[in-house]
Amino acid sequence: MLDEDRRQRALDALNILDTPPDERVDRITRLAQQIFDVPMVSVNLLDRDRQWRKSEIGIGVKEVPRADGFCEATIQQTGTLVIEDAAQDPSWASNPFVLGDPHLRFYAGHPLQAPGGEHVGTLCMLDTEPRQLSDHERGMLSDLALWVQTELAQQQELDHAAVVQRALTPRNLPQPAGFTVTAGSAPAGSVSGDFHDVELRGDQLRVTLADVMGKGTGAGIIASAVRASMRTAPDRTLLSTVSEVDALLEHDLGDLHMFVTLFSADVDTTSGEISYVDGGHSLSFIYRADGTWEHLNSTGLPLAMGMDEPHELGTVHLNPGDALMCCSDGLLDLLDLEDPFGQVEEILAASGVDGAVQEALRRAVRGKAQDDVTVVVVRRDA
Numbered sequence: 001m002l003d004e005d006r007r008q009r010a011l012d013a014l015n016i017l018d019t020p021p022d023e024r025v026d027r028i029t030r031l032a033q034q035i036f037d038v039p040m041v042s043v044n045l046l047d048r049d050r051q052w053r054k055s056e057i058g059i060g061v062k063e064v065p066r067a068d069g070f071c072e073a074t075i076q077q078t079g080t081l082v083i084e085d086a087a088q089d090p091s092w093a094s095n096p097f098v099l100g101d102p103h104l105r106f107y108a109g110h111p112l113q114a115p116g117g118e119h120v121g122t123l124c125m126l127d128t129e130p131r132q133l134s135d136h137e138r139g140m141l142s143d144l145a146l147w148v149q150t151e152l153a154q155q156q157e158l159d160h161a162a163v164v165q166r167a168l169t170p171r172n173l174p175q176p177a178g179f180t181v182t183a184g185s186a187p188a189g190s191v192s193g194d195f196h197d198v199e200l201r202g203d204q205l206r207v208t209l210a211d212v213m214g215k216g217t218g219a220g221i222i223a224s225a226v227r228a229s230m231r232t233a234p235d236r237t238l239l240s241t242v243s244e245v246d247a248l249l250e251h252d253l254g255d256l257h258m259f260v261t262l263f264s265a266d267v268d269t270t271s272g273e274i275s276y277v278d279g280g281h282s283l284s285f286i287y288r289a290d291g292t293w294e295h296l297n298s299t300g301l302p303l304a305m306g307m308d309e310p311h312e313l314g315t316v317h318l319n320p321g322d323a324l325m326c327c328s329d330g331l332l333d334l335l336d337l338e339d340p341f342g343q344v345e346e347i348l349a350a351s352g353v354d355g356a357v358q359e360a361l362r363r364a365v366r367g368k369a370q371d372d373v374t375v376v377v378v379r380r381d382a
Contacts, residue, residue: 002076002119008048010114011121016152017045017052024151028123029055032144036137038125040102043112043148044071045121054121054152059102068096070126074109075119080138083107085130106131108138110145115153123148174200176269178381181205182357185374186364193219194328194374195227201234205267209376211281211328212260213302219258222249226260226303238266239313242277242303246311249304259302263326272318272380277311279303283329287348289321289382293341321382323353327360330371334363353379 011017025043033041040058044051051071052063066072070092074081086092086105097104109124123145133141173181183196193212198205210226212219229245236244242264249260263284265276278284280302286294300311318324325344336343347356357375364373 007075007114007118007120010116010118011045011047014114014120014152016054017047019054021055022151025055025148028144028148028151029057032123032125032141033057035140035144036125038106038127040126041124042126043121043123045112046071046075059126070095070097070104070107071109071122071124074122074124075111078111080108080110080133080141082133082138084132088130102126103128105129108133108141110142112145112149112152114149170196170198173198174205176200176203176205179205179267179269180353180379180381181207181377182354182379183374183376184357184361185372186361186369187372188330188369192372192374193223194330194372195223196374196376197227197230198376198378199231200269203268203270205269205378206238206264207267207324207326207376207378208262208264209281209284209326209328209374210260210262210264210303211372211374213258222258222260225249226262230264238264238275238277239311242279242300242311246279246303250306259304261302261329263296265324267318267324267378272320272322274316274318274324276314276316278314279311280305281326283331284324284326286316286318287323287325289319291345318378318380320380323377323379326376328372328374330364330369330373331360331375333369333371334360334367334373353377 029041029043042053042059043055044053046066049066050063051066051069070083083089083092084106086095086098086107092098104126106127106129107124109122111119112121112123114120169185173183175181181198183198185192185194185196195210197208208230210223212222226245229248230241261281262279263276263281265274267274276296277300278296278298279300280298282298284296288294296314296316299314301309347359351359357377360373360375
C-alpha cells in the first residue's frame with residue numbers, strides 16, 4: 001500500500017518540482033526515444049494533484065492532472081507497467097487519454113524512487129500505435145529509469161553541497177577605513193573548487209584565494225578544508241599558516257595527486273604594506289594608480305605537491321589609489337589573452353572596481369565558463 005504522505009515528503013525533499021530543464025536528464029530521455037523508436041518519452045514527477053514533467057519529447061505539455069494518468073498506476077507497483085494496446089484493455093479503454101488526445105494505445109513506464117525508496121515518479125514511453133515490449137526491452141527501460149533516479153538524487157546532493165558552500169562564502173566583506181574590498185565567485189557547476197576569504201584581524205586584513213585542481217564536489221570538499229585550516233589558530237603568522245596547511249594537505253591528499261594553488265596576503269590597513277605567500281597561483285597583481293601593472297611572483301610551489309620546498313614571504317606596498325587584484329585561472333578563459341590587461345583596464349574604466357568584479361562574474365555565468373571563476377580586489381582609496 002502506497003504511503004502517500006511519506007511519498008510526497010520524499011518528493012518535496014528532492015527540490016526538483018518546477019525546476020528548469022536538466023541536460024543530464026534530457027540526455028536519457030533522448031536516448032530512450034532512440035533505443036525504443038517511440039514518438040513520446042517523458043520523465044514524470046507525481047505531485048499532490050498533478051503530473052509534472054521534468055523532461056519530455058513529443059508530448060508538448062509540461063503538466064497534466066494526476067488523476068486518470070497511466071503513471072499513477074505505475075507508482076503503485078514495483079516493476080514496469082506495460083500496456084500493449086490500451087484500446088483493447090478493459091482497464092484503460094475508457095481512459096480520457098485513450099479516447100481523446102493524444103489517443104494513446106501503447107504505454108510502458110517504470111517507477112522512479114527517491115533515495116528512501118519512495119516512488120515519486122516514472123520514466124515512461126508512449127505511442128499512438130499498439131506495440132509489444134520484450135523482456136530484454138523491459139530490462140533496458142528499468143536500467144534507464146535507475147539512471148534517471150540516480151541523476152535526480154545526485155542533483156539533490158549537489159544542491160545541498162552548494163548551499164553549505166555558499167554559507168561558507170563571506171557575505172559581508174570587511175571594509176576597513178580607507179579601503180574598498182570587493183570579491184565574488186561563480187562556480188562552473190553546482191560546487192566550486194575555488195574559494196576566497198577576507199577577514200579583518202585588528203589592523204591586518206587577511207585575504208585568501210585558492211584554487212583546487214579540478215572541479216565539482218571533490219574539489220569543493222578540499223576547498224572547504226583549506227578554508228577551515230587557514231582560519232584556525234589566528235595568532236599564527238601567515239607563513240607558518242600556509243606551511244602547516246601545505247603539510248596537512250600533503251599528508252591527507254598526497255596519494256590523490258591533487259594540488260592547490262593559493263594566494264594569501266596580510267594587508268596592513270594603517271601603512272598599506274602587504275605581506276603575501278603565493279603557492280603556485282601567480283595570478284595576483286597590483287594595479288597602480290598611474291595605470292601600470294605589477295605582477296606578484298610566486299613565492300613557492302602549489303600546496304600538496306610534496307616537494308619539500310619551503311614557501312617564502314613576499315612584500316609589496318599598496319599606495320593610495322592602488323588596488324590588489326587576484327583571480328582564479330577560470331577568468332583567463334573569459335579574457336582576450338592577446339591583451340588581457342587592456343581589456344581589464346577598459347572594464348575598470350567603465351565600471352569601477354566594484355563593477356568590474358561583478359562584470360567578471362556576469363561574463364562567467366553568461367558565457368557558461370568551463371572553470372570556476374573567483375575574483376578578489378582590495379583597493380586603497382585615494
